[in-house]
Amino acid sequence: MKIVTCTAPVNIAVIKYWGKRDEKLILPLNDSISFTLSQDEMCAKTTVAISPNFSEDKFWLNGKEESLENPRIQNCLKEIRRRASKRKMNGFDDEMLNWHIHVCSANNFPTAAGLASSAAGYACLVSALGSVYGVEGDLSVISRQGSGSACRSIYGGLVRWYKGEQTDGSDSFAKTIAPPDHWPNTRVIICIVNAGRKKTPSTEGMRRSVATSSLMEYRVQTSVVNRVNKIMQAINEKDWSMFCDITMADSNEMHAVCQDTFPPCVYMTDTSQAITSLVYQYNEIKMANKEDHHKICYTFDAGPNACLFVPGEVAEEVMNLVVTAFPPKPTQALDEYIRGEKPSNSELSK
Ligand code: ADP
Ligand code: DP6
Ligand code: CO
Numbered sequence: 001m002k003i004v005t006c007t008a009p010v011n012i013a014v015i016k017y018w019g020k021r022d023e024k025l026i027l028p029l030n031d032s033i034s035f036t037l038s039q040d041e042m043c044a045k046t047t048v049a050i051s052p053n054f055s056e057d058k059f060w061l062n063g064k065e066e067s068l069e070n071p072r073i074q075n076c077l078k079e080i081r082r083r084a085s086k087r088k089m090n091g092f093d094d095e096m097l098n099w100h101i102h103v104c105s106a107n108n109f110p111t112a113a114g115l116a117s118s119a120a121g122y123a124c125l126v127s128a129l130g131s132v133y134g135v136e137g138d139l140s141v142i143s144r145q146g147s148g149s150a151c152r153s154i155y156g157g158l159v160r161w162y163k164g165e166q167t168d169g170s171d172s173f174a175k176t177i178a179p180p181d182h183w184p185n186t187r188v189i190i191c192i193v194n195a196g197r198k199k200t201p202s203t204e205g206m207r208r209s210v211a212t213s214s215l216m217e218y219r220v221q222t223s224v225v226n227r228v229n230k231i232m233q234a235i236n237e238k239d240w241s242m243f244c245d246i247t248m249a250d251s252n253e254m255h256a257v258c259q260d261t262f263p264p265c266v267y268m269t270d271t272s273q274a275i276t277s278l279v280y281q282y283n284e285i286k287m288a289n290k291e292d293h294h295k296i297c298y299t300f301d302a303g304p305n306a307c308l309f310v311p312g313e314v315a316e317e318v319m320n321l322v323v324t325a326f327p328p329k330p331t332q333a334l335d336e337y338i339r340g341e342k343p344s345n346s347e348l349s350k
Contacts, residue, residue: 001051002096004131007043008124010109010116011036011152011159012188012307014247014299015228016254019210019220024075025169026148029210029220031228032161033177033235034152035309037188044120046105048128054100061121062106075145076126077101083142084133096133103128110195114267114303116153118202122146123153140174149202156180158235178235185312191322193271193304202302205258205265212262219257224250240311244297247309248279251299258302269304271326278325279308282318 017032059068068074081097105125111117126143130136144151144161151174152159164172200208209216227246234242258265279298286294296310296318310318 001049001053002132003047003049004128005045005047006124006128006131007039007045008120008127008153009037009039010042010120011149012116012299013149013152013301014243014309015224015231015250016299016301017148017161018254018257019206019216020148021163022167022169023207025172026144026146027169027172028148028161028163029216030224031163032149032152033228033231034149034159034161035186035188036153036156036159036180038180041188042107042109042115042120042190044105044107044117044124046103046121046124046128048125048132049102050096050099050132051102052095052099054102057100058102060104062111068101068103072122072146073103073125076122076142077129079142079145080126080129080133080135083135083137087134087136109190110192110305112197112201113192113195114198114301114305115190115307116149116301118147119149119153122150126150127154138173141169141172144169144172144174147202158182160232177232182235183238183240187310187312187315189306189308189310189315189319189322191275191306191308191326193269193275193306195305198267198303200265200267200302205261205267205302208263208265209257209261213257213260215253215257215260219253223253241292241295244283244295244309247297247299248276255300265302267302267304268300272300272304272306275306275308275322275326278321282321 011034013032013034015033017028019029021027021029057068059066085097105121107117109115123143126139130139140151140154143154152161155174155176157176157180158178159174160177161174227250231243231246234246255268258267276298279296283295294311294314296308298306298308300306
């Protein structure tokens, strides 16, 4: 029997991936850029075991048994096994490729709520599989085939996912473009507006956008290309204020594309919008005081929850502001999530 446990953090995109050119290989229409959060905050934890004594494949997600027949998991597994069979590691026995597999995974934050659970989840699964089967090298190309955003969680710091040009996806990988301490003082505040599952999963939402939104074409061909170039410059020059403005503009555009989708995908709620107003108001005051370096910014994935990037010096001030403006009230979904923690953890310790 071989058994491995891994953890992988979420990543929050500042230039969003929204739309594929190849559904099966998960090839995006544009490059995207993200921050990978630190490993000990929001993460997925996955245990993979293979044994000649297992009589079938099994998979548990957050304490509930699910089917491992999910095509995305199968694609990752096939690719890992293909690479393992080529490698013939020290002590790696081909017979192991035929052993059944048990996978047990849990996220320590809400799943499918627009907080990048698919990113942490697939990055973690592929890392654990890589370890069990002795596969080394770049795993971003494999995790990409589980969930596109997952390729960026393989690496730390600021990460760019290059869309690539090839039809086989071999050049569609992720790479660190700046180390975790590039902006060492940056803090991320996650504002949970609703911890429940989104109505339209990202995969379906972006598929519908590609099929129906005319704004999507402008985004992919013009605006996002310009924004990627500008944010690369902002990162290289450590221009925090420019970085913040581009991040907010790209989040706004992604959600505009979602609105332009037919029928529209509405991920942001009134509370999400109110958070954006608070950020603009805050920045106006900071700008008036000539404190550009204290600017803050928001970004929203496909969900109502806000991610705020804030300089450490003002993190507490911003937290207090958010909590004062939006006093926390436990929602039912949040209660369910909190109650759900126990079963997930007990599954993992088996
Ligand atoms: P999110 O915004 O949270 O990434 P998505 O709609 O993109 O939401 O993806 C949610 C899906 O990702 C889940 O329904 C599940 O299939 C998959 N997923 C989430 N977490 C994990 C995990 N830890 N391991 C495997 N798959 C996961
Ligand atoms: C809004 O990676 O979840 O979070 O590739 O279909 O699994 P699939 O989609 P997913 O999409 C993420 C979209 C986003 C933006 C981003 O993370 O870049
Ligand atoms: Co996702």
